[in-house]
Amino acid sequence: MSATAAGALLVSLLTFAAPAPAQAAVPATIPLKLTNNSGRSEPVHVYTIGTSLTDGRQGWADANGTFHAWPAGGIPPVPAPDASIPGPAAGQSKTIRIPKLSGRIYFSYGQKLVFKLATGGLVQPAVQNPSDPNRDIQFNWSEYTLNDSGLWLNSTQVDMFSAPYAVGVQRADGSTANTGHLKPGGYHAVFNALRAQPGGWAGLVQTRSDGTPLRALSPGHGVQTGALPASVMDGYINRVWQKYTTQTLTVTPFADQPGTRYFGRVSGNVMHFTNGAGAVVTSFQKPDADSVFGCHRLLDAPNDAVRGPISRTLCAGFNRSTLLVNPNQPDTSAAAFYQDAGTNHYARIIHDRMADGKAYAFAFDDVGHHESLVHDGNPRQAYLTLDPFS
Known part of the structure; x- marks a missing residue:
């Protein structure tokens, strides 16, 4: 899940899937049932946008699942074609089709979203x-x-927590899985808990001029914009660095490969990881809050077999504040998460308000399978349910 920087271009979106088999079992489009349980009277506008997995073009899909490539953009960015699909009214359902893409399904209440095209692609x-x-x-x-x-x-809060919704899939065997529902009253409870959290976390909440809460920014965006103090994780990060100056952090990044382990020790401002033979395989400068919350910059995670898996493990440990209590990572037991005062309180608060405890509150929240994701290899139907705000 990418944390979209201000004005950034949609160049690519995270692909969750493994490489496709030689023979496809999945049709070119599948039905997506949209259900509006929001209780709101405003019209709903829906968008299916993303990158074609056939030829890599960016574009959008109409209600029938037909893909349309975006036209050329400009400098300054020019308005994109209206890709909106009328959504279901309150209390109603509507089925559209979604094609083979790596992308997003947007929905908005009352007003259509503004999308523009720059020379490099879509501005989200x-x-x-x-x-x-x-x-x-x-x-x-x-x-x-x-x-x-x-x-x-998946349902995602990697960039922000906002209008509540859940996702689901009907599997090939006819059973249904869903995730993303909040507990009763959970929507406003998230905002109230952030406002009550000392240390500047209230600054993440964005409201309209009349005080109506619209969303809470992710802490990474909060740090980047000054809504959350950049020093908010310094104490915890410093304690972790001090601990592993004299102790070893053992990372076993692959659950199905328990013999693949890396060993971290801090020297000065750098944590070096060695393999079983004692050779240094990668090193990390001491991260800052932005790197921790965004799982990037000083905690960059390339799509490789060594640094990326170690980085994602570190990122999860920092956000969940498990690195001081367990020198063997990843720690995948939710009971140990978010127990230190120096933690990602945004992620803690959101997970605590989810009906099944699952969320994508930071980029590598899938470490240990705590993410709000549904998957099937041959889906009959997908679901997106707009949930009540109260």
């Missing part, structure tokens, strides 16, 4: 930027990949 909403034209629109999105290996569909 970036509401951490106060001048973004979508700043006062109530909206959210789900992320999905549909390919020959199946469907991966």
